[in-house]
Amino acid sequence: MVVDEPTAPRAALDSRTAPRVLVVDDDESVLLTVQGVLELDHYEVLAVSSGARALELVRSEPFDLVLTDLRLEDVDGIEILRALHTKSPDAVGVMLTGYASLETALGALRQGAYDYLVKPCDVLELRTTVGRGLERSRLASQLRDRVAELERANATIQALNAELEQRVQSATAALRDQVSTRDEFIATVSHDLKSPLTFIKGIAHLRRRRAPDTPQTAPLLDALQQIEGCAGRMADQLDELVDASLLEAGEALELRRAPTDLVALARQSVAEHQHTTDRHALRVLTSEPAIVGTWDELRLARVLDNLLNNAIKFSPRGGTIDVCIELDADASVAMLGVADRGEGIPEADLPHIFERFRRGENVQGRIPGSGIGLFGVRRIVELHNGTIEVESHLGQGTLFTIRLPLDSSS
Known part of the structure; x- marks a missing residue:
């Protein structure tokens, strides 16, 4: 070996722990x-023959x-x-060999050697090769530590996910029980309230029909008509509440589809x-005398009632409310529009207008309503x-547009 004393690059190693090097020759x-040269770089060197x-x-x-001799x-x-x-x-393993052949070098590398040195080698080459090898060893060790940390972190995350999933399932089950209890309560209250409402509406209707139509009875007839109307609207709201509760719980409403004339239904509702x-x-x-599709007539009547009730509530005195009905170009879809010239809906409320219990900020506390319609x-x-x-502009009115396939089951 040729011994020189040039300045060689030091390995970028953790100075707190001296790398351990074994030299075999x-x-x-x-x-x-070799031992003496490497100890100059403050490595812990063991040398055996x-x-x-x-x-x-x-x-x-x-x-x-x-660092070992090949043979x-x-x-x-x-x-x-x-x-x-x-x-x-x-x-890292580095081979020392006195045989400077390509075959020898490739054989050493194939067997897992990081590098090889041909004897005699100069000090700079020795120190540089060992320094690079130790740096690789350090990086490999760090990588292994990081992988181990990631595996531990991943195991922790999986455990937390499992715990979170369990908590979510428990919370979901509890919420489902609460929703079920709430829905049962709503159904019971609705049934209990509809019976007296039906009785009140029937009595008011009967008294109004039997009372003579005279100037003296006009105030009574007007009051009876208001009672009948209020009782009917309350019954409708109870039906809406039950339907909304079922829909929110994920239960499908049973539609009774049958041939239904949308034009006739709209004329009846408007009247x-x-x-x-x-x-x-x-x-x-x-422009159509009739538009017939397979729909649930009672449910569509409720849709029209809701839209017309809203249009009436939010339109000023003397306002016009239009129900427009047409077929699309290929006569497969009915288009129903309900337009008013009322207050309109604030733009910020439009994305939420179909949410349960949601009402426009401009009407809350001023115009009655449940927000479930x-x-x-x-x-x-x-x-x-x-x-x-829905399309709406403040101070100009609101237009609801519904598109219904004539064959609603497809």
């Missing part, structure tokens, strides 16, 4: 020279790098590297609502495989 002069002793050491102690008298250098990687997977108000003009606008309207339309859209 049966040539005592080479062994001592026996291959058997080297095997004992790498199998029992940790090393960061082993020892008692043991092959490749065997030492195999034992090294079994004990210390991140350690009934016109009797409830003398402050608005309600009109049906259509449009929620039910949208769900009924969707159950018919239809769509509903």
Whole structure:
């Protein structure tokens, strides 16, 4: 070996722990020279001339790098590297060989050597190769530590996910029980309230029909008509509440589909609502004498009732409310529009207008309502495989547009 003293690059290693290097060579002069050079770089260097002793050491102690002669008298250098990687997977092996052939170099690399040096080698090459090898060993060890940390973190995350999933399932089950109890309560209250409402509505209707129509009885007839109307609206709201509760719980409403004339249904609904108000003009606008589809007539009547009730509530005295009905271009979809010229809906409320119990900020506390009507309207339309859209401008009015396939079951 040629011994020089040039300045060699130091390995970027943790200064708190000196890397452990094992040097194996049966040539005592080479062994001592290499040991002395590497100790100048403050490595912890063990030097042995026996291959058997080297095997004992790498199998029992940790090393960061082993520098071994390829051909020892008692043991092959490749065997030492195999034992090294079994004990210390991140350690690096460097071969020393006196045979500078490509075949020898490739053979050493194929057997797991990080690099090889041809004897005699200069000090700079030795220190540089060992420094690079130790840096690789350090990085491999760090990578293994990081992988282990990630695996531990992943195991922790999986455990937390399992715990979270269990908590979510428990919370969902508890919420489902609460919803079930609430829905049972709503159904019971609705049933208990509808019976007296039906009785009140029937009595008011009967008294109004039997009372003589005279100037003296006019106030009574007007009061009876208001009682009958209020009782009917309360009964409708109870039906809406039950439907909305079922829909929110994920239960499908049972639709009774049958051939239904949408034009006739709209005319009937408009006529009934016109009797409830003398402050608005309600009109049906259509060029079709009839539009028949397979729909649930009672549910669609409720949709129209909700939209017309809203239009009447939110329209000023003297306002006109139009119900427009047409067929699309290929006569497969009915288009129903309800337009008023009322207050309009604030733009910020439009994305939420079909949510349950949601009402416009501009009418809360001023115009009565439950906020469940449009929620039910949208769900009924969707159950018919239809769509509903709303367009509104403050101070100009609101337009609800519904599209219903004539064959709503497809």
